[in-house]
Amino acid sequence: MSQKIQLKLLDPRLGRDYPIPAYATEGSAGLDLRAMLDEPLTLEPGATALIKTGIAIYIGDPGLAAVILPRSGLGHKHGIVLGNLVGLIDSDYQGELMVSCWNRGQTAFEIAPGERIAQLVLVPVVRADFEFVSDFVASERGAGGFGHTGRH
Numbered sequence: 001m002s003q004k005i006q007l008k009l010l011d012p013r014l015g016r017d018y019p020i021p022a023y024a025t026e027g028s029a030g031l032d033l034r035a036m037l038d039e040p041l042t043l044e045p046g047a048t049a050l051i052k053t054g055i056a057i058y059i060g061d062p063g064l065a066a067v068i069l070p071r072s073g074l075g076h077k078h079g080i081v082l083g084n085l086v087g088l089i090d091s092d093y094q095g096e097l098m099v100s101c102w103n104r105g106q107t108a109f110e111i112a113p114g115e116r117i118a119q120l121v122l123v124p125v126v127r128a129d130f131e132f133v134s135d136f137v138a139s140e141r142g143a144g145g146f147g148h149t150g151r152h
């Protein structure tokens with residue numbers, strides 16, 4: 001089953017010069033996001049840039065959100081990941097999808113106009129009624145964390 005999600009193309013080059021990078025038109029698992037730059041952008045080691053994608057989204061359903069994730073190849077081979085590590089797109093957001101690109105590598109990397117720089121997937125969000133209590137019911141783990149169970 002798939003859900004209708006509204007997208008708005010804000011850059012005339014999308015669909016004309018660069019294919020709109022939905023993984024599929026129906027029942028799509030997600031969308032690649034392109035760098036809608038006017039000219040190539042060199043990201044020096046350690047540098048971060050906020051890059052327009054030319055697509056606005058309105059998810060609408062409060063039971064969903066979207067996440068922007070790095071592309072594996074760019075991250076692994078070239079050190080290009082996200083400045084915010086993961087981008088969360090709220091269901092009521094109606095603006096342009098922006099990608100924070102961070103060069104965590106040791107060498108400069110040039111991003112070309114139209115290049116696919118990140119990917120977006122939709123995720124279900126569980127709505128919770130947070131309840132503040134003074135004590136939790138005991139659990140096996142309790143408050144142990146951060147390696148509490150050992151390495152092997």
Ligand SMILES: O=c1ccn([C@H]2C[C@H](O)[C@@H](COP(=O)(O)OP(=O)(O)OP(=O)(O)O)O2)c(=O)[nH]1
Binds near residue numbers: 088097099100
């Ligand atoms: O990588 C991202 C992350 C966020 N957004 C947009 C959609 C999101 O709904 C909005 C706000 O994001 P977030 O709530 O993470 O930002 P914030 O820094 O907490 O600011 P705000 O006060 O706007 O909530 O910015 C992007 O376009 N790209």
